[in-house]
Amino acid sequence: MHTRAAEIIAIGDEVLRGEIVNSNAALIASALEDVGWCVVRHTVVADDTEAILAAFREARARIVLVSGGLGPTRDDITSECAARHFGVRRVLDEEVLEGIRAFFERVGYPMSENNRNQALFPEGAVILRNPLGTAPGFRLSRGEKHFFFVPGVPREMARMLHAEILPFLEGILPEGAHRAVTLLRTFGMGESRLDERLEDVTAGVAGVTIGFRTQFPENVVRIVADGRDRAEAEERLLRVRTEVERRLGPMIVAEGERTIEEVVGALLTERGLRLATAESCSGGLLAHRITNVPGSSVYFERGVVTYSNEAKTQWLGVPAEVISAHGAVSDRVAIAMAEGIRKIAGADLGVGITGIAGPGGAAKEKPVGLVYIALATEGGTQVQKQQFFGDRDRVKTWSTAVALNLIRLYLLDLAGPSSLR
Structure with a gap:
């Protein structure tokens, strides 16, 4: 046996x-x-x-x-x-x-x-x-x-x-069978590129292996270190983990079972900032993910779903002429949504999401999966254009993940080099 x-x-x-x-x-x-x-x-x-x-x-x-x-x-x-x-x-x-x-x-x-x-x-x-x-x-x-x-x-x-x-x-583990494990959750790089980036990361450190798995929309790096006792296993794990963190940098969004929304919440709390969201194609999923974190009332001010053009104009002050000229799915509208909800809510940060979740509603120049995500702050507004693939649920999940990561990266720049993970 x-x-x-x-x-x-x-x-x-x-x-x-x-x-x-x-x-x-x-x-x-x-x-x-x-x-x-x-x-x-x-x-x-x-x-x-x-x-x-x-x-x-x-x-x-x-x-x-x-x-x-x-x-x-x-x-x-x-x-x-x-x-x-x-x-x-x-x-x-x-x-x-x-x-x-x-x-x-x-x-x-x-x-x-x-x-x-x-x-x-x-x-x-x-x-x-x-x-x-x-x-x-x-x-x-x-x-x-x-x-x-x-x-x-x-x-x-x-x-x-x-x-x-x-x-x-x-x-009751036999001698030499002790193990230490950590999971590093990454966003923005596929498994094959992660494998290339970390190909030789365990060189010179005995008893350590690295594995990868996709947990949509993130990719998880699993580091396993074995040792003669717990202390040796943890020392080996720390050596490799430190190098993995150096190579991947801000692509690591969380550790263990912690979620990106928990990380964002901790950063907002640490900075004393409040967030508000305005969503169209994501249908409130971003607000749902944020408020799934206990204590989110400390930093989440409000969230609105402005699905129709009229709602974007009436609730957020998006100019009708901007929608008419550029379309509801455009960088201009995403920016206006983010800036509008930030102003109306009196929040420090405002997020706007508009896009085409599909399967209908697309045009040649605006295919299914096209999404614009904007983040408005005191220092200005940034917007990202994304082209996602997959069914309606995947587009919505991708959209909110990118929005959360956009917030996280902004807050890390504010917070300096000592990031929360």
Whole structure:
């Protein structure tokens, strides 16, 4: 058995039939790989006793992570199957039962007798607490082999994975298997050019690899460093990451799971600036992305969707003659929108977006995907012409991503060399 091998077993008819996407497996696999474990197998089985027991018997990895089947209903049989596989009885954990009762009291619902089953665990199991729901997880070990059982609800599983399981797994890694990982999110350069730019970046640093993946509309650079211990892995990672940052510069928009809208929000807050948006073809998506960040009311003043020509004139003061002379999709109109919303809102920054999202509305000189994005500030207004490709949703997503990056780059120039990431 590979000393770093891990296996994932998902239990549930709805997963097997494709009614829900097995997002848990993706999250678990990524997290295990990030701390140094090698996922060698994924299995999905039905809510069936014999199928579940067969999957447990077939598991060959040192670490087996099982998700699903810990609920209160009759088809939630994972705990029973685990007890049978390990040859033990199930016992009631009074502390867990009291916690389940307290959970129902907090949410104001009566507790069903079925929920009592969630406090029954295979004898000898180590309980994994679940403050987000009523289904605790548990760990069963036999020698150097460890089974972890977690609920199928993604947010409950994720919390348990990071708080309870990964620290344990990092502690039992064999010597030389420690790992440090970082993700750098980039914007404005494709995978092939990124690969060329970073071709020899790991030269002279042992145990470090670089990978790329597209997470539209960004490209993610994943740096993985292995070492004899955590300190060595992190030191190697830092050396390569520093060089990657030097080569890519402002094309790196965020780190880890942080989004560009979170970065923009942090920069606006740091500078004490307020933003307002005027959108046409993006239909309010920019305002939506900005306000998805908690605390955005500190820096976001307002957003308007001025879809028609009349709305652009009435709400933003875009001169009708400018629209008539240049068309609603033009640099002049984007500039007028940005300057208009900045003035009306009394904001420090104003953004205007106008374009053709498609599939209709295009002309030879103005094809689908043509978008103008303007940023108005105290020092003047800049505008970008972009030609995007893809369906309506992709054009809207591209438009807002470019707008956010335009704001970010402007704020970084204001903020100086010490950028927030």
